[in-house]
Amino acid sequence: MQKWHLSHILLLLWASFARADLDKLEYCTEISPPFNFSDAEGQPTGLAVELLQMIWQYSDLSPQPIRILPWARGYKELSSKHNVVLFATARTPEREALFKWACPIDNSDFVLLGRAADKLTLVSAEQMKQYKIAVVRSTVSSQLLQERGLDESNLVEANRLSQAAKMLASGRTHLFATNKLVGYQTLKDLNMDLNDFNVAFVLDSKPLCYAFSRQVPDRDISRFQQALDRARASPQFSQLQAKYLPLRQSL
Numbered sequence: 001m002q003k004w005h006l007s008h009i010l011l012l013l014w015a016s017f018a019r020a021d022l023d024k025l026e027y028c029t030e031i032s033p034p035f036n037f038s039d040a041e042g043q044p045t046g047l048a049v050e051l052l053q054m055i056w057q058y059s060d061l062s063p064q065p066i067r068i069l070p071w072a073r074g075y076k077e078l079s080s081k082h083n084v085v086l087f088a089t090a091r092t093p094e095r096e097a098l099f100k101w102a103c104p105i106d107n108s109d110f111v112l113l114g115r116a117a118d119k120l121t122l123v124s125a126e127q128m129k130q131y132k133i134a135v136v137r138s139t140v141s142s143q144l145l146q147e148r149g150l151d152e153s154n155l156v157e158a159n160r161l162s163q164a165a166k167m168l169a170s171g172r173t174h175l176f177a178t179n180k181l182v183g184y185q186t187l188k189d190l191n192m193d194l195n196d197f198n199v200a201f202v203l204d205s206k207p208l209c210y211a212f213s214r215q216v217p218d219r220d221i222s223r224f225q226q227a228l229d230r231a232r233a234s235p236q237f238s239q240l241q242a243k244y245l246p247l248r249q250s251l
Helices: 004-022 048-059 071-080 140-146 161-170 178-189 218-232 233-246 246-250
Strands: 026-029 067-068 086-089 100-115 131-137 154-158 176-177 197-212
Touching: 004 071, 004 086, 004 100, 004 197, 026 048, 048 086, 048 100, 048 197, 048 233, 067 086, 067 154, 071 086, 086 100, 100 140, 100 161, 100 178, 100 218, 131 140, 131 161, 140 154, 140 233, 154 161, 161 176, 176 197, 176 246, 178 218, 178 233, 218 233
Parallel strands: 026 067, 026 086, 131 154, 131 176
Antiparallel strands: 086 197, 100 176, 100 197
16 A cells, blocks of 8 residues: 555656646747637647647646747747747758657648739749749748758748738739748738639648657657647547648648
């Protein structure tokens, strides 16, 4: 009896310690609808945000603050601080060893969007070098373009998706490098006619994930991943997809 009692106490102490570690994480995101954005009251919302709230519930955690930052700033904090979670972050081979991961939130195509009237359809990176491309700095879209040999002579960097989308719509750039669903959702939120735009080139497909600073203990990543798996397997996750991803069916 005494042995069981001691084991029970140790288990409770371990659980408390684990929760304390998870409670110290700083959650950061950007404006990237439909996965993460601000509601009418300025509060974070979106599929990735509500999924994170489900993960906290499955982990027996109270709700945590979420900061909305420009992507480049959030990425810098993830790289330089020891307790940051940045989402939704595309998982790439180049980023693999830089961070720790819990995946997936979603699997997404990264594309170049053009204006339908321009009738741009590209088949190679060499063709891309003929055009100006709007892209949010420090994003996977920027990385994918640089891997293909594009540089500052081709890329027009923005701090936010809405800025990059407006560059394309106004004719300041020929193309807009973005997550396909996010790009179209951003244009829709700007009251643009989606029929005025088309996919000119598919750059790659990547999973979107919760990225953690390298210093976050593996046990915390494992606990988070288990809760993520449970959340994604629940009926509530299907409801989130229906709520936030209806545009996907029409693209």
